[in-house]
Amino acid sequence: MFLYDFEPYTYRSPIWSELDNFQNEMNTLFSTSKGPRVQRNYPCVNAWTNEEEIKLTAELPGFNTENIQISVKGDILTLAGSRETEKIGEGEEFHRNERVGGNFSRTFNLPFRVDSAKVVADYRDGVLTVTLPRSEEDKPKKIEIKAA
């Protein structure tokens, strides 16, 4: 649904993430302040990269691992999942109901092609970490120079 462009191999100064945060906060400020806030890009993700792999983390509290789907094809990653909202029975009442549930699906354009067979995902304390190793064909080849 959402295709996000990761900027491949460009160093991003920390000031940009600060500005991104600022923009997000401004967007929140000027969006509907009444009623539950719905995040357009759910879940929020962070990415960590090096030459070999990319690690994507996402905050997904209260999910069952069987309700999270991760699929990778080439350099496209899709995260999808669902969470149930709290339901109340008879004699119970809500004083606050801020936690949202439902389905989400987000697609990312990764900075390189990924070896989908080696993708590993880990879910701990409500944080999903997906480790995506760069495919061998995609890695830059070192060319040795032979001395004559």
Next chain:
Amino acid sequence: MDTLEKREPDSVVVNTERKGSKKIFKPNVDIISDEKAITLIADIPGASEQSVDISLEKEVLTISGSVVSTEIEGHTRSYTEYDTGGYYRSFSITDDIDKERIMAVVKNGVLKVVLPKRESVIKKIEVKAA
């Protein structure tokens, strides 16, 4: 009738504030009550049981937690949408809570606190018709 109310004003939209070098976030909560207990459920991704603190003092319930550093060694952060730090939120509770029986669990980044209400000690006095 709201027996439980947030102590912060509702108009606070930006839910972060800097405390030292750490950002503090206000977690989203569900609060459900029935005759016997009040149940509070909070989304606190990244915080584990060890880092969560719950206190009830003079009708004020405070929940807090912290997220251990999320730096990944040997990698550089290339893309950021969320920040981590700590969680903090407090509520005032007007119901009489049995402090001894408060139960809390943290599972998959969700904190659940059950606050049992103390059974009413007030006896009903019957009025006899003369």
